Amino acid sequence: MTEKKKLRIATTSLAGCFGCHMSILDIDERLFPLLELVEFDRSPLTDIKHCGPCDIGIVEGGVCNAENVHVLREFRKNCKILISIGACAVTGGLPAQRNHLDLSSCLTEVYLTEPGLAHGHIPNDPELPLPLDKVHPNHEVVKIDYFIPGCPPSGDAIWKFLTDLIAGKTPELGHGLINYD
């Protein structure tokens, strides 16, 4: 009997807080049956730095800087199915609160007006990714196939979503897995 090929999953966190990744870990002991079905490519769990061809990509956080754009494009290029997970990925979330401020006034406030940071200049090292003028949800930058709302979505919601997807079913988060307040 040939062993069924495992699905490859990659995950990353862009402008997020890793809370959604913590929630992925909240599927707890079900990680073991999950690992029977999938293997992880690039992910904070594996520390693999770049993504190879994958079946599923899971992106936490929205897009706030140039590096986020590169990572998101790498995921889109390599993943057959790309999922935005959590409020920041889906809507921009908390980081998007800066969208009603002008970027230059943010940078001025942090690096020039407030004492103690960066010796009085705005960091310009080419190593550092430049911030975009606004924070965007991922689907405004690349095509996203599925969305898992929540801040963060519960471990149960993530489990249900992934197992549906792996089983070839259109994922449905019913009552109890999505909360509206």
Place this chain on the structure above:
Amino acid sequence: MVADASVRMAELDPILGRYARDPGSLLQILREIQELRGCIDPATVTYLGSQLSIPRARIEGVAGFYSFLHLQPHGEYRVLFSDNITDRMLGNQQLLEAMCHQLWLQPGKVSEDGLVSIDMTSCTGMCDQGPAMLVNGRAITRLTLQRVQEIAHLIRNRTPMADWSADFFRVEDNIRRSGPILDNKLAPGEALRNGLNIGGAAIVDEIKKSGLRGRGGAGFPTGLKWEVCRNAAGTVKHVVCNADEGEPGTFKDRVLLTRQADLVFEGMTLCAQAIGAQHGYLYLRGEYRYLLEPLQAVLQRRRDGNLLGKSILGQADFDFDIEIHLGAGAYICGEESALIESLEGERGIPRNRPPFPVTHGYMQQPTAVDNVETFCSAALAIQMGADAFRAIGTEKSSGSKLISVSGDCPRPGIYEYPFGVSVREVLQDCGAVNTRAVQVSGPSGICVAEHEFHRKLGFEDLPTAGAFMVFDDSRDMFEVARNFVQFFAHESCGFCTPCRVGTSMLKQTMNKIADGHGTQYDLREVEHLDHVLQTTSHCGLGRTACNPVLHTLRHFRPAYENRLKSLDFEPGFDLDGALARARQMTGRDDAGAHLKTEEA
């Protein structure tokens, strides 16, 4: 200081007194204060709260809902350009820019000296004589560059509006074709006497027999509505005339209220007799503020003639009077239950239905809400008799219909036809040539393309509230749809998420396509959004908001496809441009400081 403030507040007392400090009249009170003061400042909100014994959150909530009410100063002169597609086609954008330039002003901002602000507003109902604007709520028509410059000059010199040329404010009726409604020469009270002779139950029967259906767009049988209302439990009942003519491209009610106000009130009074109502309300859209005094004069004349008031025409138990309420710039208040909320002084948010207004309307009491033209037709049906009325029009659409023609044609204005007239006949009558499409019944209606011009206006085929906007072959139907989508996003009341978010997403997607970033993916997203809006919105606004896009996609898909990139997906904004600010702040211009928009 304190003395000043109390003097300032004292000038509000006559207004409060007139409305008996009734929180139910909050909208009317706010509207009058705004007219007096130019805005409703925080001190006024505090004072109103104490006088009306309501929390300031409620006052700010109502003031914040209506476009024409302001919690901050918007300048001594508040200029609003009408932004219907017909105004755009006549160059309103260039006129706005010229005026802003002349007054050294950015659109939407108040000038530093607090003198003036200039912005856009939804259709003001002057499409046959546009481009149009409102200055401090007063309609000004037939704008030209010269007229706009004159107005800017008057504003800069702080000339009081009373001293402006009367020609600015002249509103033409532009009646191009008349019929039984516009030609009627009924003496005030004539139809009413007929009604009183036959009695309430017979009026309902006669209206039912006439086959009259509502003229506001939905086409509900008027006789049935009146019958249910007549039979509804309760002794206090209301008649409401919906004159919140907000559907872009519609202006027939404006003309009826100008030319046939008696017929409107006659119809309302007949309805009162039929259902047993004591109170009537005309809900007049804020854009038609200039009609308030003339209409009040008509009401007073009718009271003097014993056609309103106590014991009308000597009938001992028939007391009925009509008040006029003004709206304040909210399209959604054309929806009958939102209109009733607004009458009660609340935010205009549609109610859950059922129960319907016929049993639980104004103040939760039985209420018949009908369109201006419906009341005119009802009075006519009583006067001429159900059979004669039914002989006009078609089998399922009896009577005549006023059509508001605007757009690309040499003779825009009001045309009254028996139901059943074809789109082509109307186009011929208004002199339109090389017509590409007609938007029937406004943005929420139907876009009819050339191969469908044989279709007939009426409930059997093309139901219409009256708007008839003509687009010739020089027009880009994508831009037409985009204007309508912007309209719905602006006018969504914000109560339900599918409509509040969905109309904005639709607007963003249309803007994305307009900016050249659209793909086939976005067209599919539009279709998906339509499904969500149609199936989950709380009221008709959300359900119809996708129509302009769906209809133009069906008939004019290349207008969209020409703008698409061939890629499967494009970002919704200029990625490299989004780094420009950070490049400027850091002085960087290395390769890492740039993003290519297209994948290599």
